[in-house]
Amino acid sequence: MVSQPPANHEHIDDEMIKMEVNLDDISGEWLGYVMDRLFEAGANDVYYTSIYMKKNRPGILLQLLCAHAKIDNMKAILLKETTTLGIRYYPVTVHRMERRFISVPTEWGPVSVKQGIQHGEVFQSSPEYEDCKAIAQKHMVPLKKVYAEVWKQIDQ
Amino acid sequence: MVSQPPANHEHIDDEMIKMEVNLDDISGEWLGYVMDRLFEAGANDVYYTSIYMKKNRPGILLQLLCAHAKIDNMKAILLKETTTLGIRYYPVTVHRMERRFISVPTEWGPVSVKQGIQHGEVFQSSPEYEDCKAIAQKHMVPLKKVYAEVWKQIDQ
Amino acid sequence: MVSQPPANHEHIDDEMIKMEVNLDDISGEWLGYVMDRLFEAGANDVYYTSIYMKKNRPGILLQLLCAHAKIDNMKAILLKETTTLGIRYYPVTVHRMERRFISVPTEWGPVSVKQGIQHGEVFQSSPEYEDCKAIAQKHMVPLKKVYAEVWKQIDQ
Amino acid sequence: MVSQPPANHEHIDDEMIKMEVNLDDISGEWLGYVMDRLFEAGANDVYYTSIYMKKNRPGILLQLLCAHAKIDNMKAILLKETTTLGIRYYPVTVHRMERRFISVPTEWGPVSVKQGIQHGEVFQSSPEYEDCKAIAQKHMVPLKKVYAEVWKQIDQ
Amino acid sequence: MVSQPPANHEHIDDEMIKMEVNLDDISGEWLGYVMDRLFEAGANDVYYTSIYMKKNRPGILLQLLCAHAKIDNMKAILLKETTTLGIRYYPVTVHRMERRFISVPTEWGPVSVKQGIQHGEVFQSSPEYEDCKAIAQKHMVPLKKVYAEVWKQIDQ
Amino acid sequence: MVSQPPANHEHIDDEMIKMEVNLDDISGEWLGYVMDRLFEAGANDVYYTSIYMKKNRPGILLQLLCAHAKIDNMKAILLKETTTLGIRYYPVTVHRMERRFISVPTEWGPVSVKQGIQHGEVFQSSPEYEDCKAIAQKHMVPLKKVYAEVWKQIDQ
Numbered sequence: 001m002v003s004q005p006p007a008n009h010e011h012i013d014d015e016m017i018k019m020e021v022n023l024d025d026i027s028g029e030w031l032g033y034v035m036d037r038l039f040e041a042g043a044n045d046v047y048y049t050s051i052y053m054k055k056n057r058p059g060i061l062l063q064l065l066c067a068h069a070k071i072d073n074m075k076a077i078l079l080k081e082t083t084t085l086g087i088r089y090y091p092v093t094v095h096r097m098e099r100r101f102i103s104v105p106t107e108w109g110p111v112s113v114k115q116g117i118q119h120g121e122v123f124q125s126s127p128e129y130e131d132c133k134a135i136a137q138k139h140m141v142p143l144k145k146v147y148a149e150v151w152k153q154i155d156q
Numbered sequence: 157m158v159s160q161p162p163a164n165h166e167h168i169d170d171e172m173i174k175m176e177v178n179l180d181d182i183s184g185e186w187l188g189y190v191m192d193r194l195f196e197a198g199a200n201d202v203y204y205t206s207i208y209m210k211k212n213r214p215g216i217l218l219q220l221l222c223a224h225a226k227i228d229n230m231k232a233i234l235l236k237e238t239t240t241l242g243i244r245y246y247p248v249t250v251h252r253m254e255r256r257f258i259s260v261p262t263e264w265g266p267v268s269v270k271q272g273i274q275h276g277e278v279f280q281s282s283p284e285y286e287d288c289k290a291i292a293q294k295h296m297v298p299l300k301k302v303y304a305e306v307w308k309q310i311d312q
Numbered sequence: 313m314v315s316q317p318p319a320n321h322e323h324i325d326d327e328m329i330k331m332e333v334n335l336d337d338i339s340g341e342w343l344g345y346v347m348d349r350l351f352e353a354g355a356n357d358v359y360y361t362s363i364y365m366k367k368n369r370p371g372i373l374l375q376l377l378c379a380h381a382k383i384d385n386m387k388a389i390l391l392k393e394t395t396t397l398g399i400r401y402y403p404v405t406v407h408r409m410e411r412r413f414i415s416v417p418t419e420w421g422p423v424s425v426k427q428g429i430q431h432g433e434v435f436q437s438s439p440e441y442e443d444c445k446a447i448a449q450k451h452m453v454p455l456k457k458v459y460a461e462v463w464k465q466i467d468q
Numbered sequence: 469m470v471s472q473p474p475a476n477h478e479h480i481d482d483e484m485i486k487m488e489v490n491l492d493d494i495s496g497e498w499l500g501y502v503m504d505r506l507f508e509a510g511a512n513d514v515y516y517t518s519i520y521m522k523k524n525r526p527g528i529l530l531q532l533l534c535a536h537a538k539i540d541n542m543k544a545i546l547l548k549e550t551t552t553l554g555i556r557y558y559p560v561t562v563h564r565m566e567r568r569f570i571s572v573p574t575e576w577g578p579v580s581v582k583q584g585i586q587h588g589e590v591f592q593s594s595p596e597y598e599d600c601k602a603i604a605q606k607h608m609v610p611l612k613k614v615y616a617e618v619w620k621q622i623d624q
Numbered sequence: 625m626v627s628q629p630p631a632n633h634e635h636i637d638d639e640m641i642k643m644e645v646n647l648d649d650i651s652g653e654w655l656g657y658v659m660d661r662l663f664e665a666g667a668n669d670v671y672y673t674s675i676y677m678k679k680n681r682p683g684i685l686l687q688l689l690c691a692h693a694k695i696d697n698m699k700a701i702l703l704k705e706t707t708t709l710g711i712r713y714y715p716v717t718v719h720r721m722e723r724r725f726i727s728v729p730t731e732w733g734p735v736s737v738k739q740g741i742q743h744g745e746v747f748q749s750s751p752e753y754e755d756c757k758a759i760a761q762k763h764m765v766p767l768k769k770v771y772a773e774v775w776k777q778i779d780q
Numbered sequence: 781m782v783s784q785p786p787a788n789h790e791h792i793d794d795e796m797i798k799m800e801v802n803l804d805d806i807s808g809e810w811l812g813y814v815m816d817r818l819f820e821a822g823a824n825d826v827y828y829t830s831i832y833m834k835k836n837r838p839g840i841l842l843q844l845l846c847a848h849a850k851i852d853n854m855k856a857i858l859l860k861e862t863t864t865l866g867i868r869y870y871p872v873t874v875h876r877m878e879r880r881f882i883s884v885p886t887e888w889g890p891v892s893v894k895q896g897i898q899h900g901e902v903f904q905s906s907p908e909y910e911d912c913k914a915i916a917q918k919h920m921v922p923l924k925k926v927y928a929e930v931w932k933q934i935d936q
Binding site for chain 4: 825894
């Protein structure tokens with residue numbers, strides 16, 4: 001869903017921002033919609049935390065991470081689609097590890113695996129969810145069986 | 157806030173019910189209001205839990221405990237003040253311990269303390285919040301100092 | 313998503329069951345998948361609660377509501393797609409209010425509205441999310457504007 | 469509850485601070501009290517998040533937003549009324565939209581509505597909770613009916 | 625930690641009970657302690673959920689599952705170690721699948737794996753956490769590497 | 781668990797950092813393990829928050845506070861023991877109050893109490909959990925009784 005994926009080599013990204021909004025006058029129904037809009041518009045990540053607000057209100061803390069270049073897009077969506085009149089900004093530094101994508105064969109076809117690399121060594125291997133899900137649904141096998149099969153093929 | 161407090165001697169209460177509603181299309185603002193209405197109408201307890209619902213919706217599970225005799229009152233409020241069209245019921249048995257109230261003197265005046273008793277022995281002593289709060293505000297002392305003072309006076 | 317929607321007249325349903333599983337050895341990625349499978353297979357509702365489990369583990373309580381006739385389907389999915397070896401069952405009684413669907417015109421086309429009725433009176437009017445979402449996306453208007461327009465047309 | 473409301477025109481506020489405390493040795497009873505004290509002393513917002521802390525402890529993250537000028541007041545309350553010995557500070561920038569208040573007539577009297585404005589256009593209209601609550605209680609109508617009535621009167 | 629583990633063949637257990645307590649006047653520090661005591665005394669499971677209680681209080685819902693024979697032990701701990709004066713009980717039926725334990729060799733030694741079996745087929749394989757943890761710490765390898773190694777050896 | 785405790789006099793610490801990771805593809809079992817590793821390696825605090833992530837995933841926000849000098853240690857553990865490929869950093873300023881430790885006698889032996897001091901006055905007294913726990917277990921008394929006894933001895 002990310003429009004501009006970060007670079008694949010290890011790097012420090014100082015051009016990120018965290019935007020934050022507290023919401024106590026919006027329904028969960030609308031919030032589900034808002035999350036999709038923010039991802040489509042290029043947020044690197046969006047997540048909700050349930051919080052305790054004044055007057056016994058269960059509220060939601062909306063947080064998103066994006067590049068500086070995306071701030072105006074995000075702001076436009078937050079104002080149009082949520083009920084807020086104010087947005088908070090925090091500078092954030094992101095350290096991203098080197099990553100590469102490999103293709104792993106399974107009995108149901110290939111699955112893409114994202115690997116994390118440091119000092120030339122693989123320290124992380126994550127099968128791509130969408131690939132595994134597609135196989136699980138097409139071949140009617142449990143999702144966890146697909147993952148298990150992929151893990152077996154990887155030299156971890 | 158409870159309209160009909162349970163009896164003070166140890167007893168098993170089989171006349172209680174838990175009512176439950178999942179909500180994803182109501183704001184926190186309204187939920188704060190609903191909680192107060194339910195307590196006023198005689199709920200023994202009301203509490204909210206944040207839950208993950210379908211379509212990425214942060215929702216709220218409203219739960220309340222009340223006597224069978226209060227079910228219609230609760231139902232009327234839930235239908236009028238929330239957005240639900242259905243209510244779930246679970247039978248519940250409540251075991252309540254013997255309790256008594258004593259008055260404990262402090263330098264700012266007396267504080268009521270609720271005690272739990274079993275086999276003639278006190279196993280629990282809880283200073284009444286509203287008493288302590290009133291002292292804290294009137295005498296401008298920290299609330300925790302008021303509690304500490306009360307605890308000192310109690311033979312636990 | 314519900315395969316067999318409940319009847320539209322007010323009724324008490326005693327044929328429902330709540331199924332419950334505690335999970336501490338499954339990822340969020342898989343849980344998102346499981347929820348969809350359970351809805352597709354006919355669960356009336358599925359929701360997650362984050363819980364504190366032993367050994368400092370953030371866990372998930374999976375709860376679902378279904379008709380007795382669906383229990384085996386649900387069990388099959390829970391065993392295949394989660395990591396559990398046991399399932400808990402609670403009987404539940406559901407009181408459902410009379411409901412009807414009306415069509416409300418807006419400048420962008422009609423929206424279905426679900427209404428709750430008691431003693432011949434409408435006490436609840438909920439615009440259908442999927443209708444409003446489709447309009448919001450097709451006509452590029454904020455979702456909240458679509459809801460506002462629908463509410464205006466309803467005699468609440 | 470805010471002692472010094474922010475200006476009504478659109479502006480960037482760089483004079484805000486977020487203060488943060490992790491708490492695992494205080495009861496919910498006291499935390500309810502603390503929130504009120506912080507708002508009274510001029511916090512712009514106060515909210516709690518439940519967190520998982522070491523040794524299987526369900527803890528609370530207390531967060532508050534305030535102007536730099538209020539830091540000492542906040543600190544005094546946190547030290548006196550909670551159990552912490554340390555406070556964390558984060559700089560925060562707040563972007564606030566232009567807002568104005570209009571009065572909207574209803575059959576039960578006027579209700580104040582806060583509106584958000586951008587490029588001369590209203591993108592947000594929030595009925596004031598306390599006004600709606602007062603009407604709901606005085607006229608014994610559901611709160612949601614009061615909001616619905618107000619929304620009908622607003623040209624959104 | 626369970627004192628009387630359930631039987632290994634598939635069975636329906638009707639002799640279980642859920643006990644439940646709402647707590648708003650106890651610290652997280654004590655709750656961490658309570659959980660350990662309850663497990664030691666034979667609870668099958670204990671878990672906490674953070675809830676929103678009256679007067680803006682973040683509270684905790686303590687839930688535990690145990691056999692009927694353990695109820696008195698649990699009650700004694702709840703009264704002595706928490707601040708409650710009442711306990712709620714719900715009957716619960718537990719469906720447990722057939723399970724068996726196999727030993728899986730790894731380069732660091734054997735790991736016990738719990739398997740779930742239905743219709744003679746293995747549908748679940750969970751490496752024992754304590755075994756994997758012991759290896760991870762003794763051989764200074766990442767825990768996830770130990771799990772990965774075990775999964776490779778299992779015919780899933 | 782902190783390897784390098786902060787100084788005991790009141791001070792402002794500008795050498796702290798908050799590290800943050802969002803996780804949706806790791807189990808609670810592993811997260812319990814990760815928390816212990818981070819504390820052992822010198823984190824000042826580590827805590828988890830449950831968050832709502834995309835695609836209906838219940839996720840975990842891992843946050844930790846540490847001195848700049850510990851960043852590399854923390855990073856190494858996060859990469860080896862979790863499933864992340866990126867870490868976020870926020871500068872944080874910590875204001876710590878003057879603290880001292882006193883020994884308080886009880887009928888079961890001495891308990892260490894951490895006190896907070898400002899302008900020469902004690903505003904906080906926290907009995908050390910590990911001391912109280914050791915007494916509770918050795919002498920088989922409720923933990924809350926041990927705390928109560930300690931509080932009685934302190935001039936608050």
